[in-house]
Amino acid sequence: MKQVLAALVMLAGLAGIAVSPAALAAGKTSMSHIVIQVSDGDPGKWQLALNNAENVQEALGKDKVKVEIVAYGPGLNMLKSDSKVAGGVNAAIDRNVQVSACGVTMKKMKVTKADLIGGVTVVPGGVIEIMKRQSEGWSYVRP
Amino acid sequence: MKQVLAALVMLAGLAGIAVSPAALAAGKTSMSHIVIQVSDGDPGKWQLALNNAENVQEALGKDKVKVEIVAYGPGLNMLKSDSKVAGGVNAAIDRNVQVSACGVTMKKMKVTKADLIGGVTVVPGGVIEIMKRQSEGWSYVRP
Amino acid sequence: MKQVLAALVMLAGLAGIAVSPAALAAGKTSMSHIVIQVSDGDPGKWQLALNNAENVQEALGKDKVKVEIVAYGPGLNMLKSDSKVAGGVNAAIDRNVQVSACGVTMKKMKVTKADLIGGVTVVPGGVIEIMKRQSEGWSYVRP
Numbered sequence: 477m478k479q480v481l482a483a484l485v486m487l488a489g490l491a492g493i494a495v496s497p498a499a500l501a502a503g504k505t506s507m508s509h510i511v512i513q514v515s516d517g518d519p520g521k522w523q524l525a526l527n528n529a530e531n532v533q534e535a536l537g538k539d540k541v542k543v544e545i546v547a548y549g550p551g552l553n554m555l556k557s558d559s560k561v562a563g564g565v566n567a568a569i570d571r572n573v574q575v576s577a578c579g580v581t582m583k584k585m586k587v588t589k590a591d592l593i594g595g596v597t598v599v600p601g602g603v604i605e606i607m608k609r610q611s612e613g614w615s616y617v618r619p
Numbered sequence: 620m621k622q623v624l625a626a627l628v629m630l631a632g633l634a635g636i637a638v639s640p641a642a643l644a645a646g647k648t649s650m651s652h653i654v655i656q657v658s659d660g661d662p663g664k665w666q667l668a669l670n671n672a673e674n675v676q677e678a679l680g681k682d683k684v685k686v687e688i689v690a691y692g693p694g695l696n697m698l699k700s701d702s703k704v705a706g707g708v709n710a711a712i713d714r715n716v717q718v719s720a721c722g723v724t725m726k727k728m729k730v731t732k733a734d735l736i737g738g739v740t741v742v743p744g745g746v747i748e749i750m751k752r753q754s755e756g757w758s759y760v761r762p
Numbered sequence: 763m764k765q766v767l768a769a770l771v772m773l774a775g776l777a778g779i780a781v782s783p784a785a786l787a788a789g790k791t792s793m794s795h796i797v798i799q800v801s802d803g804d805p806g807k808w809q810l811a812l813n814n815a816e817n818v819q820e821a822l823g824k825d826k827v828k829v830e831i832v833a834y835g836p837g838l839n840m841l842k843s844d845s846k847v848a849g850g851v852n853a854a855i856d857r858n859v860q861v862s863a864c865g866v867t868m869k870k871m872k873v874t875k876a877d878l879i880g881g882v883t884v885v886p887g888g889v890i891e892i893m894k895r896q897s898e899g900w901s902y903v904r905p
Binding site: 485494505510527528531532616617618 | 753
């Protein structure tokens, strides 16, 4: 298995294709991994993103799909302690949804981790996080 | 051909990559297959999605590209019989665009198939449908 | 290298997978290439797209990532000479971001290249451009 993996990575490397061995080893696919983007300031969209996360977990099985919500730009407000959907964000985190806040937006908006709902993950940048997930083979939805 | 396909799937399997043999056999690619998401309640976005579908068919050839519009959340209203863009939806279906309605949203909004424009396909879930298409290699656009 | 590339393309071809040799040769990946879509008429979204482009370049290194902004539909107004974000569009072009205007939208809105900010690239169609980039392995973000 390790040899086959190494051979695949080497072969791809020779052909000029960048392949992440981590992604290959993890077997991440777009049917078992989804990143949901929130970049709107509209609470209606925040609720829709939370519904999407829940529906995907119900349809595929909570333990068979990895769901991440990435909030950036005006979407960061979704993750503040006083957010209109704070209850839903807490419930999502309880269901093992990774809820990520964009570090670049936090700096720009002078928001600190203490201002965010407990359990939110701070990532260096929202778009960078989405690029990383797509490069690992995750599906992408922007409600 | 079948042996090469089997070998590729086996090799990928050994390396821990989930590959859909159906997708491989169908040869679906992101240049010949596109899923267009509608999750806004705004008729302007509905019209834009319909224009996108038509333009893609005109540019690539109606028989050379498979186009699917997936409506969910507030976007479901696009597909109701009394929709402001009902004429455009009918025309898209006539041009072999698959127009899909989210079953989860229908249940939540108490909308039945009888409330929808004739020819609309009901799928179990809008986001699940989009994940499935991405896992099969389709392009994704969210107007 | 050339032989391995040819073998990979042939093998994929036998299995019914369409692979772009150009994409393979260029080694385009979703971590080093991103296409950012603008299809809203809202200047707030235009600014967010410009911020996204700048942040990606800062995080990954301006010379290590290829960024393209594709504007279509109501998003085309972002690229007109009298746009509220003309300064930001000029700055993005100066930083080697490819800024692309949808030819289909231009025709429909009777906008000519002379109406656009200098340095904007006119592409045949915005959605077609995005499909092409995704088929080449680029990441996709729609702010």
